[in-house]
Amino acid sequence: MQYTVFGNTGLRVAQVALGTGNFGTGWGHGADPATAEAILHGYAEAGGNFIDTADAYQAGQSETLLGTLLQGRRDDFVLATKFSNGAGPNANRLVTGNSRRAMIASVEASLKRLKTDRIDIYWAHHPDGVTPLDEIVRGFDDLARAGKIVYAGLSNFAAWRLARAVTLAELTRAVPIAAAQFEHSLVQRVPEADLFPASRALGLGVVTWSPLGGGMLTGKYRQGETGRAEGFGGRVFQPENSAQRTQILDTVLAIAGEVGASAGQVAIAWAGSHGAIPIIGPRSPAHLADNLGALTINLSHEQLARLDAASNIVPGAPARVPVTWGEAPPRDVA
Numbered sequence: 001m002q003y004t005v006f007g008n009t010g011l012r013v014a015q016v017a018l019g020t021g022n023f024g025t026g027w028g029h030g031a032d033p034a035t036a037e038a039i040l041h042g043y044a045e046a047g048g049n050f051i052d053t054a055d056a057y058q059a060g061q062s063e064t065l066l067g068t069l070l071q072g073r074r075d076d077f078v079l080a081t082k083f084s085n086g087a088g089p090n091a092n093r094l095v096t097g098n099s100r101r102a103m104i105a106s107v108e109a110s111l112k113r114l115k116t117d118r119i120d121i122y123w124a125h126h127p128d129g130v131t132p133l134d135e136i137v138r139g140f141d142d143l144a145r146a147g148k149i150v151y152a153g154l155s156n157f158a159a160w161r162l163a164r165a166v167t168l169a170e171l172t173r174a175v176p177i178a179a180a181q182f183e184h185s186l187v188q189r190v191p192e193a194d195l196f197p198a199s200r201a202l203g204l205g206v207v208t209w210s211p212l213g214g215g216m217l218t219g220k221y222r223q224g225e226t227g228r229a230e231g232f233g234g235r236v237f238q239p240e241n242s243a244q245r246t247q248i249l250d251t252v253l254a255i256a257g258e259v260g261a262s263a264g265q266v267a268i269a270w271a272g273s274h275g276a277i278p279i280i281g282p283r284s285p286a287h288l289a290d291n292l293g294a295l296t297i298n299l300s301h302e303q304l305a306r307l308d309a310a311s312n313i314v315p316g317a318p319a320r321v322p323v324t325w326g327e328a329p330p331r332d333v334a
Contacts, residue, residue: 001047001295004277007205009151009178011120013078015272015295017050017207018043019281024061031283036065038285044076046292052080052181052207052279054125055110060087067115074116080207081110082155084125098124098131100139107148121179122149126156133165134172141174153179153205159198166202177204184208184276186217186248186267186311187238193315196274211271211278213238216245218264219253244311251310261297268294270307 003012022029023036031039040051053062063081070077083106086096095105103124110119122143124136140152152175154162166177180199184191188210199206212218214237221240240246249263256263268291271278282288299307 003049006277007178008176008203009205011078011151011205013050013205013277014048015277016048016268016292017052017080017277017279018048019209019279020051020053020062020066021057021281022283023053023065024058026059026061030058030061033065033068035284037069039282039288040066040069042285042288043292044073046295049076050078050080050277054082054085054123055087055106055113056082056085056125059089060113063087063110063113067113071115078120079114079116080121080123080153081114081119082123082125083107083110084128087113097128098136098139099128100135100142103136103139103143107143111148118147119149121151121153123153123155123179123181124157127158127161133161134168137165137168137172137174137177140177141169141172144175149175151175151178153177153181153207155181156183159194162195162198162204163202166204177202179205179207181207181209183210184274184278185211185213185238185271186252186307187213187245189311189313192274192313196276200275206276207279208271208274208276209279209281210238211268211280212264213267216240217249217252217267218262219249222249248307248310251306255299255303255306258303259297259299261293262290264290265294265297266299266307269297269299270304273299273304 002015004015006013022031024030025032051066053066055063083103084096084098087109095102107119107122111117122140140149143149144152154165154177162180169175169177180195182191182195215221216238240249252263252266256266268278268280280291282291
């Protein structure tokens with residue numbers, strides 16, 4: 001396992017993070033405690049030190065399992081969790097969303113489930129469409145000053161929201177927004193138009209989720225498996241429902257044959273070539289071993305170019321408008 005400095009912080013994290021959305025069975029699909037323990041042990045044995053969870057995962061079971069499994073080894077890991085959804089399907093409206101009220105209640109509940117005194121990276125899981133960004137920034141600062149969180153991050157926020165939050169934190173001397181998290185894979189490349197460049201310009205650590213397109217990029221659904229296509233009610237799943245997606249998977253499978261790897265390993269290796277930390281979400285030790293195998297393969301420039309070409313998207317304006325340094329961008333003339 002290799003390590004990288006996380007954005008503009010001094011934090012050194014593993015090149016892939018362990019996502020624990022499968023820790024627990026509260027959603028009717030996941031890993032029991034013994035399997036979760038084996039997955040965590042295997043990740044740590046490989047040198048992994050970055051764990052990502054959320055209060056909502058498996059209706060709170062993911063955090064609870066981690067709290068037990070990390071006893072005696074908490075300081076060996078960067079522990080990240082999220083708030084916004086609450087820990088159950090019927091969570092009170094006062095503990096959901098991004099308000100300071102919800103943030104404080106959520107962090108206290110997560111600390112209890114995780115059996116720890118601080119959270120290393122605390123994410124707002126997604127915007128709620130209501131809470132102003134300055135309230136989120138101030139809430140993070142309150143928690144950092146209280147010693148309950150170390151770093152703050154925004155997950156699934158648009159690039160303009162990231163930029164505004166970072167700026168507000170700078171102007172008010174609040175705890176910095178240190179990280180961004182969003183979906184990115186060969187079947188979800190939209191973030192390359194704005195979220196990646198914004199995150200780099202702002203000095204944020206970048207974490208990306210679903211590098212396998214919910215499992216579609218492993219090719220297993222062509223063999224009749226159901227997995228996440230049905231296990232989570234079809235959520236967080238990218239179906240093979242277009243000619244381009246078929247072309248993408250065909251290319252992934254062809255390159256996998258060339259390098260002697262699995263299709264999933266090729267997809268994860270491609271995701272890791274963008275300067276981000278992909279989150280893997282194994283449901284079994286066998287899945288973990290396959291995912292970690294991505295770290296041992298080297299895709300050539302030609303192979304990366306073929307994957308890029310197969311999955312290419314045409315960005316909209318302004319990303320597609322070329323601007324020469326020192327010149328004003330072109331204007332439409334009626």
